Structure formats: C-alpha cells, structure tokens
Amino acid sequence: MSTNTEAWGSRVGLVLAMAGNAVGFGNFLRFPVQAVQNGGGAFIIPYLFSFLILGLPLLMIEWSTGRFGGQFGHHSTPFIMGAMDRRRIWKYVGVFGIFSNIAIASYYCYIESWTISYIYHSLTGTFNGLSQHEVAGFFSNYLDVTTSTTGIPYEALLFFLICLALNTWILSRGLSGGVEKVAKIGVPMLIVFGIFLAYRGITLKAGTQGAVNDGTVGLNFLWTPDYSSLSNPKVWLAAAGQIFFTLSVGMGSIQCYASYLKKRDDIALNAMSAGWMNEFVEIVLGSAVIIPISIGYLGIDRVVELTGIGGLGLGFRTMPFLFEQWGPILSALAGVSFFGLLFFAGITSSLAMGTPGMGFLMDEFNWPRPRAAMAFGAVILMLGLPTIFFFNQGVFDEYDYWAGTVSLVVFALLETILFSWVFGLKKGWREITEGADVKIPLVYRFIIKYITPVVLILVFTGSLIRPANDDWRLISRGKWEFHNESIIGQLRHQGIGPNKTWFAASFYAEVPGTVDSVFVRRGKPVVSVTGLNGKGISVTKEYRFNPEKHKLAVSPGETLEAGQILYTGKVINNVFFIDMARLLLISLFFFIAVLVYIAWRKRSREGRNIS
Amino acid sequence: MNATALILMISVQVTVTALTVWFFYRVLASKPRPEPDSYTDNDREAEER
Numbered sequence: 085m086s087t088n089t090e091a092w093g094s095r096v097g098l099v100l101a102m103a104g105n106a107v108g109f110g111n112f113l114r115f116p117v118q119a120v121q122n123g124g125g126a127f128i129i130p131y132l133f134s135f136l137i138l139g140l141p142l143l144m145i146e147w148s149t150g151r152f153g154g155q156f157g158h159h160s161t162p163f164i165m166g167a168m169d170r171r172r173i174w175k176y177v178g179v180f181g182i183f184s185n186i187a188i189a190s191y192y193c194y195i196e197s198w199t200i201s202y203i204y205h206s207l208t209g210t211f212n213g214l215s216q217h218e219v220a221g222f223f224s225n226y227l228d229v230t231t232s233t234t235g236i237p238y239e240a241l242l243f244f245l246i247c248l249a250l251n252t253w254i255l256s257r258g259l260s261g262g263v264e265k266v267a268k269i270g271v272p273m274l275i276v277f278g279i280f281l282a283y284r285g286i287t288l289k290a291g292t293q294g295a296v297n298d299g300t301v302g303l304n305f306l307w308t309p310d311y312s313s314l315s316n317p318k319v320w321l322a323a324a325g326q327i328f329f330t331l332s333v334g335m336g337s338i339q340c341y342a343s344y345l346k347k348r349d350d351i352a353l354n355a356m357s358a359g360w361m362n363e364f365v366e367i368v369l370g371s372a373v374i375i376p377i378s379i380g381y382l383g384i385d386r387v388v389e390l391t392g393i394g395g396l397g398l399g400f401r402t403m404p405f406l407f408e409q410w411g412p413i414l415s416a417l418a419g420v421s422f423f424g425l426l427f428f429a430g431i432t433s434s435l436a437m438g439t440p441g442m443g444f445l446m447d448e449f450n451w452p453r454p455r456a457a458m459a460f461g462a463v464i465l466m467l468g469l470p471t472i473f474f475f476n477q478g479v480f481d482e483y484d485y486w487a488g489t490v491s492l493v494v495f496a497l498l499e500t501i502l503f504s505w506v507f508g509l510k511k512g513w514r515e516i517t518e519g520a521d522v523k524i525p526l527v528y529r530f531i532i533k534y535i536t537p538v539v540l541i542l543v544f545t546g547s548l549i550r551p552a553n554d555d556w557r558l559i560s561r562g563k564w565e566f567h568n569e570s571i572i573g574q575l576r577h578q579g580i581g582p583n584k585t586w587f588a589a590s591f592y593a594e595v596p597g598t599v600d601s602v603f604v605r606r607g608k609p610v611v612s613v614t615g616l617n618g619k620g621i622s623v624t625k626e627y628r629f630n631p632e633k634h635k636l637a638v639s640p641g642e643t644l645e646a647g648q649i650l651y652t653g654k655v656i657n658n659v660f661f662i663d664m665a666r667l668l669l670i671s672l673f674f675f676i677a678v679l680v681y682i683a684w685r686k687r688s689r690e691g692r693n694i695s
Numbered sequence: 696m697n698a699t700a701l702i703l704m705i706s707v708q709v710t711v712t713a714l715t716v717w718f719f720y721r722v723l724a725s726k727p728r729p730e731p732d733s734y735t736d737n738d739r740e741a742e743e744r
Contacts, residue, residue, distance in 0.1 A: 094736040099722050125703045132707070260735055300696050307700035345733045353725070357718035364715040368708045521725050522718075 088159060088446040090344055090453075093260035095354070101259075101267040102341055102358035103365075104432025106332045107274065109195060111366040111429060113395030115326060116375045119306055120391050122322045123313025128367070130314065130323035134539075135363065138324055141528060141536040142333040142496055143359050145503045147351040148515035150342025159343040159443030161336040162680045165499070168507040175684060177502070179677045180495035181336020182441050186460075186676075187487030187669055188335070189251075189437035190467035191480050194240075196430035197247035198400060199423040201226070201239065206419025210234060211404040212412060219405040223397075227475050231606045241472055248468070251431065252461035255438045256454040259344060263435045270428035271361075277425035278365065281418065282372035284410075288380040294409040295380045302376030305384055318554040321546045324539065329488075330366055331359060334496030337436040340443050352520035365429075373422070374398055381406045399426070448683035467672065470665065477661035486669055490571060493547060497540040504533045547571055577659060582647040586660035590652045591634070593644045595625050601640055611636070611651075613644060627651075 092098045119127045153164025161181025165174040205211060211219055225231060229240045236242060254262040288299035313319045328334060342351060378387045378398065390398050399422075407418040441463075442456040451459070471480040503512050513529055550570035551558045558564050566572045568579030577584060582592040597615020604610070609631055614624045627650055629636065634653035638644060696704075727737045 091735045092733055094734050095722060095725075095727075097736075098734075099719070125700055128703070128707055303704065304696040304700050307704040308697060309699060309703060346731065349728060349733045350725070353718065353721055357715075357722045360711065360715040360718050363711050367711050371704075519728075521721065 088157070088443060090159075090259045090443075090446075092344055093264050097260065097264035097268055098341070098345075099354050099357050099361070100271045101264055101432070101436070102338065102354065103361040104267040104271045104428075105337055105341065105436035106330065106358060106362035106433075107271070107365045107429050108192075108330070108332070108433040109396070109399075109426055109430060110326070110330050111362070111370045112278075112373055112426060113399045115330065115366045115370045116306065116373075117391045117395040117398065118322055118326050119371065120375065120388065122319045123310040123316075124305065125307040125309035126311050126313050127319065127323060129309075130320045131326060134320075134324045134327040135359075137531055137535050138539050138543075139327045139331050139333065140356075140359060141532045142328075142500070143331060143338070143355045144352070144516050144524070144528070145500060145512070145532065145536075146333060146338040147342045147355045148512065149499065149503060149507075150339035151345045151347065151349075151351055152515050153339065154343030154345060155347055157447065159340055159447055160440045161339055161499075162444070163447065163683075164339055164343060165502060166684075168502055172684075174502060174506075175680055176677055177495070177498050178336070179673060179680055180491055180498075181339060182444055182676050183673045184335045184487050184491045184495065185337055185437040185440050186463055187467065187483055187491075187672060189434050189460075190464045191471045191483045191488075192430065192434050192437065193247050193251060193464055194244055194468055194471055194480070195396070196251075196427060196434055197240070197243040198226070199427040199430060200247055201243040202400065202404065202423040203420055203427065204243075205234070206404065206407070206416050206423060209412065209416065211408055211419070212415070214405065214408070216402070216405045219408075220401040222404075223400045225606070228606075229472055229475075244468060244472055245465075248461055248464055251434055251438060251464075252457050254431075254435055255442060255460060256457035258453055259439070263439065266435060267432050270432045274425040274428040275365065275369070277421040277428075278369035278373065280421050281377075281425070282369050284418065285372050285376035285380070288376065290380075293411070296383055297380045299376040299380050301384070302379035302387075303372070305379060306371055306375045316554070317546070317556045321543060321550075324543050325489075325547075328492060328496070328543070331362060332433065332436065334492035334494075334499075335437070336440045336495070340440040341436065343443070348519040350519045350521040352516060352524050353522040356522060374403065377406055378402055381409060444679075444683070448679075448686065467668065470661075470668065474661045474665075477658045479661055479665040482662050482665035483669065485569075485574060486666065490547065493540065493544050497537070497544055500532075500537050500540055504537060509533045577662070580659050580662075583655070583657040584659060586657060586663070588655045588657060590637075590649045591627070591629070591655045591657075593627075593638075593646055593648050593650045595623065596646045597623075597625070597644055599638050599640050599642045599644060600624070602636065611638065615644075629653075 149164055149168065153167050156167045158164045158167055162175045162178030165178040168174065214222065226240055229238060232239050254266055256262070286299045286303065288295050290296060290298050332338065345351065375387065378390070390402060403422055404419060407415040410418060438460045441460050442453070445451040445456040445459060446453060471483060509529060509532060516524060548571045550567040552565035552567050554567065566578060573579065581594040583594065593613060595613065595615050597613040600612040600614050602609065602611050608628050611627045611629065612624055614622060617623045629651050634651040636651045637649045730737065
C-alpha cells in the first residue's frame with residue numbers, strides 16, 4: 085500500500101495554492117516585456133483570446149485528469165495518464181510531468197534565491213548611493229559565483245542553499261501543513277506588495293524624486309494599442325506562449341495538486357477561480373509595476389532598449405536603482421515589497437514543482453514524506469549547481485529553453501490528445517462537470533476537442549520552424565531561415581557564433597567592433613569590444629581570459645571582425661557546457677522513465693492495479 | 696494617457712478584477728459537501744458538530 089495519505093486542509097487553501105502555482109516571476113517580469121514587444125495594448129487581444137481557447141481548456145483538462153487519477157491512488161502524471169488509457173506509452177509520456185518540474189525547479193530555485201538575497205541587500209542598504217551602472221554591475225558580479233562584492237563568500241551559492249533548504253523543509257511538512265500554509269500567507273502578501281508598488285508606479289510625478297515622466301506615461305505606452313501588430317503571427321504566438329507559461333500548464337503540477345481531490349468535489353469553479361486570480365495578478369498588477377516605474381525614471385527609449393535583455397535583467401539590474409530615488413526608508417520598503425512579491429510568487433510555484441516527484445516516490449516506493457522531500461532537495465541541488473557555476477556559459481538558459489519551454493508545449497499537446505481523443509471527450513466532459521459548482525459553457529466541448537489541439541500544434545510548429553527575424557512572409561519567398569531561438573535553430577547551435585567546437589586552440593571574437601580597453605576586474609583580465617548590433621544599437625561585449633593559459637592577439641584601438649582571433653591557448657567553449665546541460669536533461673528524463681518502468685514492474689508483481 | 700489606451704486599460708482591468716472577485720467569492724460562499732469530502736478542515740468541523 086502507498087504511504088501517501090496527503091490531503092488539502094481547505095478549499096480556499098487549495099485555490100490559493102493553485103493560484104500560487106500559476107503566479108510566478110513571469111507575471112511581473114515577462115508579461116509586461118512581452119506586451120511592450122508585441123503591440124502594446126493590442127497584445128491583450130490575442131492574450132485574452134489565448135486564455136479562453138488555450139488556457140482555460142488546459143486548466144480544465146489538467147484539473148479533471150488529476151482528480152480522475154487520484155481516484156486510483158495516483159498522484160503523478162505517469163500513472164494518472166496510465167489510468168486514462170492502458171497503452172504503456174502514456175506512462176512514459178507522463179514522465180514529462182515529473183521531468184519538467186524537477187528540471188525547472190533546479191533553475192527556478194536559483195532565481196528565487198536571488199530574490200532572498202535582494203531582500204537582504206535592500207534591508208541592509210547595499211544599493212544606497214550606487215549608480216545605475218553599479219547596480220547593474222552588482223547583478224553581474226552576483227552571478228559570477230566565485231567572487232564576492234559584499235564580503236559574503238560564494239554568496240549566490242549560499243542563498244541558493246538557504247532557498248533550497250526552505251523549500252525542502254516546507255515540502256516535508258506536507259500539503260496542508262506546508263504548501264497550503266505558505267500559499268495562504270504568500271498569495272495575499274504578494275497581492276498587497278503588488279498593490280503598494282502599483283500605487284507608487286501609477287502616482288509617480290515627473291520632477292519629483294528624480295522622475296522624468298509621470299507614471300501614467302508608462303501605462304500609456306503599455307496600453308496604447310498598435311492594431312497593425314495583430315496581423316503578425318509572431319504576436320499571436322507570443323500571446324499563446326505567455327498564456328502557457330503564466331498558468332503553469334503542461335507541467336504536471338496541477339494534476340498532482342488536483343489528484344488529492346475526491347470524485348464529487350468541484351474542480352470547475354476551483355479552476356476558474358485560480359486561473360482568473362493569476363490573470364488579475366498578471367494584467368492588473370503586473371502591468372502597473374516595472375514598466376510605469378522604469379519609464380518614469382529612464383524614459384521610453386531606454387526602457388525599450390532594456391526590454392531587449394528580458395524581464396529578469398530589467399527587474400534585477402534596474403529596479404533597485406529606481407527604488408533608491410525614493411529615499412532610504414521608502415527604497416528599503418519598495419525593495420522588500422518588489423523582491424518579496426517575487427519571492428512569494430516564486431516559492432508558491434517551486435513548491436508545486438516538488439510535489440509530483442514526491443507523490444511518485446510516495447505512491448510507488450512507499451517513501452515517507454520527509455525522505456521524498458529530501459530526495460527532491462538532493463536532486464535539485466545536483467541539477468542546480470551547474471546552473472550556478474556555469475550560468476555565464478549558458479547552462480541556465482538551456483534548462484529554461486528545453487525544460488521550461490519546449491517540454492511544456494510537447495506535454496500539453498500530448499495530454500490534450502489523450503484527453504480529447506483517446507480517453508474520449510464524452511468521459512472527459514463528465515469528469516470536468518462532475519460536482520461542478522459553476523456551469524461550464526457547452527462550447528468548451530468543441531473547443532477542447534478541436535480548437536485547443538489545433539492551437540497547440542500551431543504553437544509547437546511555430547516554435548519548431550520559427551523564421552529568422554520572425555518574418556513569416558519567408559514562406560511565400562521559398563527561402564526559409566530559422567530563427568536562432570527556434571527548436572531547429574537551437575539544435576543546430578545557430579546562435580553560438582564562431583566558437584562552435586567544444587575545445588579549441590584559439591578564441592574568436594563573437595561580434596565585430598573596436599577593442600576599447602584591456603583591463604583587470606576583480607583580479608581577472610577583460611577585453612572590452614564595442615560595436616553595433618544588427619539593429620544599429622551600440623553594444624559592448626566583454627571577454628574574460630586567463631593570462632596564464634591564454635595569449636592576447638589584439639590590442640586596444642584595433643578593429644575586429646566577428647570570427648577574428650581574440651586570444652590563443654587552450655579554450656573550452658560555451659558550446660561544451662551547453663551540450664553537457666542537454667545531456668544532463670536527457671539523462672534525467674531517461675532516469676525518471678526507468679523509475680516509472682521499475683514502479684510498473686513492482687505494481688505488476690504486487691498485483692496492484694496497473695491501469 | 697490617451698483615450699484609447701485609457702478605455703482599453705480600464706475595461707480590461709475592471710473585467711478581469713470583477714471575474715476574479717466573483718469566482719473567488721463563489722468559492723468562499725459555497726457550502727462544504729457532506730463528508731467524506733477532500734478537505735481535512737471540514738472533518739474537524741464535522742466532528743465538532
């Protein structure tokens with residue numbers, strides 16, 4: 085018999101835990117950046133459309149399959165999917181539902197640990213008096229784990245360990261005693277912090293506290309619709325992608341949470357409530373924090389430029405400097421609020437990522453909860469360390485791309501096909517509506533069966549063959565070039581530049597430009613090269629080298645072409661670390677698949693139900 | 696703010712907030728199901744009764 089006797093304490097606790105699972109860093113950092121880059125206010129049209137035809141159906145599918153599997157004592161997707169169809173393949177498709185959670189948690193906990201560190205630094209006044217450049221530099225230094233700018237040795241690692249220990253401890257306390265309690269505190273807290281920051285952002289006045297624009301200038305910029313963008317497939321794909329990632333669908337954590345529900349308890353209203361709560365945090369609060377505040381201080385052009393480096397960069401490189409303008413007390417309060425809300429958004433999601441793997445170990449191998457939590461912590465530590473030590477070599481981004489992006493789309497597509505076409509929508513609809521406290525419009529029968537799978541196929545195909553410069557008109561020209569971030573582009577290492585081999589005797593300049601200077605930073609020599617990027621914007625690229633192993637082949641003032649030798653000597657290129665990260669992820673997937681096979685054999689031997 | 700941006704922002708935000716509040720209110724207001732249900736807090740309440 086399984087040792088898994090977990091249960092939710094209350095319905096409100098479950099809804100808040102599900103909402104907390106969905107609300108993550110993306111609500112505050114990714115959504116506003118996506119909106120800015122994809123038509124401003126017009127982005128909301130494909131975004132809400134995607135929520136209705138992709139987000140809500142996937143929520144209903146995942147909640148109902150989770151509750152269905154739970155009736156057979158299954159709390160992880162391999163056996164939940166196995167209960168829906170006897171063919172063995174579905175158990176291995178279900179591996180995605182454990183794999184994605186573990187792989188994502190291993191870098192997600194790292195981001196979460198940055199927020200703890202930034203709360204600490206906001207309280208201790210580390211950012212007081214720093215220039216914008218110095219605040220940005222603080223983040224770069226922080227990511228370079230071997231050096232410390234604050235006197236704490238291996239600071240990034242230390243905060244990661246604290247964060248991981250906290251997650252492991254909470255998970256060991258169980259669903260109602262740990263996860264639910266954190267959700268009941270975390271979700272209201274992040275909403276309160278979000279309202280405070282949104283109020284500060286919207287009421288920002290030009291000319292006071294160093295602001296150059298009113299807060300409403302940022303809102304105006306964000307919400308002014310560019311309707312012409314709606315004819316661009318890129319915008320629709322971006323909206324569908326954002327809906328996907330913001331709701332935490334395609335991961336397996338929703339199924340796990342829902343598997344602890346009894347057959348006649350509602351899932352329809354719970355799913356609606358948790359889903360719309362996530363949308364409130366994203367659309368109402370997420371749009372009113374970083375864009376209005378950053379445009380208030382930096383102006384529109386600078387913020388558009390900064391969104392190019394993504395929401396994470398904007399949040400951690402820029403926001404502490406902007407809060408500094410509000411004076412020491414208010415800046416500390418704003419820092420704690422901003423990084424506090426990110427922390428609560430993060431931890432409620434990372435806890436959800438821990439439960440499917442733990443549920444699997446408890447169901448199949450009768451592990452007690454604390455041991456399962458320790459195992460989760462140990463695996464995350466093992467997989468998380470490469471993202472910390474080799475962050476700058478691209479390991480973090482590889483995890484995010486394959487586990488946090490591609491896997492989710494693949495899994496969601498397959499689970500939708502299973503639910504609508506294999507399990508059958510007749511049974512599926514009964515599962516969705518059983519015990520429902522709210523009436524789901526009948527049109528969703530049609531949407532779940534036909535529209536959602538087609539949209540998912542389009543999203544996957546779009547990600548697979550995304551064209552260079554997002555120019556879909558290339559189809560009519562017959563000359564197809566893949567975007568560096570398309571799945572095919574990634575597999576071909578398209579964006580890697582001239583340093584394509586694992587090991588080499590020379591390192592080549594990755595961008596053209598002029599060598600500005602060669603200087604020493606924290607004991608390490610750096611070559612700085614400035615040139616124009618493809619959009620004509622001046623970009624400075626810094627290359628570090630080791631004078632004991634490498635011989636510099638350029639001098640200050642020299643003009644370089646991309647691919648020209650920068651230094652000679654033994655070089656291990658980033659592509660080596662990228663391929664090792666991929667190998668690690670593939671190994672993790674196969675390791676979980678083997679565990680599923682062992683569990684299935686064990687069930688057969690013990691005569692337990694294997695359906 | 697220009698009128699188009701303001702109208703779009705207010706209409707979207709009011710709709711989303713109203714739906715969030717409405718669904719969460721429905722969750723809070725719905726009566727517990729007869730035991731055995733999925734929630735342990737209700738077990739305690741049932742025992743007390």
